[in-house]
Amino acid sequence: MADININTVNKYFGDVHVIKDVSLDIKSQSFTVLVGPSGCGKSTMLRMIAGLEDINSGTISIDGQVVNDLPPKQRNIAMVFQSYALYPHMTVFDNMAFGLKLEKRSKDEINERVNEAARILQIEDYLQRKPKQLSGGQRQRVAIGRAITRKPKVFLFDEPLSNLDAALRVQMRVELAKLHNELEATMIYVTHDQTEAMTLADDIVVLDTGIVSQKGSPLELYDRPNNMFVGGFIGSPKMNFISSKILSKSSDATEVDIMGMSKISVSKMSASSSEGDSVTLGIRPEHLIVNGDADGSWESKVFVVEKLGDVTYLYLEKDGEPLVAETEGHSEIKVGDTVKVGFPAGRCQLFDSSGQAFK
């Protein structure tokens, strides 16, 4: 068991406050993904858990033990780096055996553990090669292998797939998911790729300039983002945001207008809102209904059509408000056509002027 508890942690680089009062509880054996744009502090968070960065205040505990002042090796963790960080002068075998050698394990045990990791990762044939002679995907496996052999309680991944090409990334993603099931270890994974986050995570933690914007399961974040930042970050293409106004409030719904063309009653509430307030209506491209019936709608010309085979994305614009809508793969709609876009009320999100979601 290795729960990780992060309690009101702060981190400064000089005058820059990069982690602001972050508290997180990561359950043992869960796969937690830290996600966010560049500079949000996700890598710093991971490095603080690893012990590669000091903490300015707060506590980090692994398995109930505060590890603030422990060096990485005493934290029972292993880390996979973005650049793989293999030891270039050592063979694959020695790379994977290095941690065990430092722990002064017996030769037999080292052999056994390295060979087992090599078998799991299918790199048995490369054990005597140097990292330089391996492809990116193979190097990544060795880096993961190096982590596995030490049987740590916690695996930390720092954007491990970002240096791989798209096809390999998908393949390694699946393998990582399998690995997590096999090893039953706690894994913390940093990425800026929301697809990796959605597919791998038990829990996603969205970080925004040093604060936790939202933590939850992938579908929770997808269906009920806490704020515009999470709404916009999770999902591809991005959620559409349209300026709107509250027309009226009832006990369980808020009625807003859509570009003055139509109105819609969304069953979300915010106590602090009142009639006439400016709000932002959020709706994902895949939830818009093209040329069909819905609770509210608008009409617009099509500027760009992206055909992906399985789906088609239509890029629309009305009075300076861009909108992306998804429709079927073999759509007949062409650039210049006018389409009617329908808004299903159940799929709409409302955000107040500070970006907080209506519940």
Added chain:
Amino acid sequence: MKSVSQLRKRTALIFLIPVTIVLLSSALYPLISTLYLSLTDAELENFLDPNYVGFINYLENYEGMWYGVLADSLFWNSVRNTIVFSVFSVSLEVILGISFALIMLIENKLKWFVRAAVLIPWAIPTIVSARMFEWMLQDQFGIFNYILIGMGIIEQGKAWTTDPQTSMIVIIIIDAWKTSPFVAILVYAGLKALPNEVLEAGKVDGTNGITQFYYIIFPLILPAIAVAIVFRGLDALRVFDLIYLINAGSKDIMSMTVYARREMFEYSHFGFGAAASTMLTLIIGVIAVIFIQRTRLHKLDEME
């Protein structure tokens, strides 16, 4: 119509012409003329019109006695001195250079001062550093003797630079003081180029300061160290200025270059001196080839 690759080859050849001319005139011509001179009886009187005498400057048996450079015990003594000097000074410089480089790596407010201070001995001309040490080590007024006498370690001043027992050690120390910065800079560059994530991976794997240096840093800066050793080694084998300045006449520290210079310009034995110079070139060449082969320096790219 010429193909692109042919054109490229021709361009490359054109660009190689200037450097080839410079190399031929500045390196090959003196080399060949020295070689020729060594096969003649050139002295001051007949320097412009010497006689070809074959290899007698190298080795000659004349009425049962051996003559020539190779039969001169002073020459072999100078070879031994040169090698002793080179091995010990380069070893010391590598050890000190690595230490300085590691100190230069420490990040604090004094780092610019430290980096500049490390370089100062390298910037001082040899004549200045040689005189400086000579004065400090002087037997009557030198500060070194003054301190040792004050501490009661010796009773009266010692002439460190002329004493046969200490002169070689003194020269090695001065050379190490002077050229360790060169090694330090090369190693420092090597250390700076180390991938940070690899060092961090080592920390996660459980390295401490010592194991990190031994298992990760040292193997990775080995190419830089090898380059430093080759440069410093070749320099040391050709050492002249320091030894000439400290004590040109002493056979205890006489190097091959000092020996060759003395034969040529003090005794005006140009043919004999040229033979000594040729031997010097040969010996350095052989040592360089062996070293480069052994360290596989020419395959540096594959060392990673």
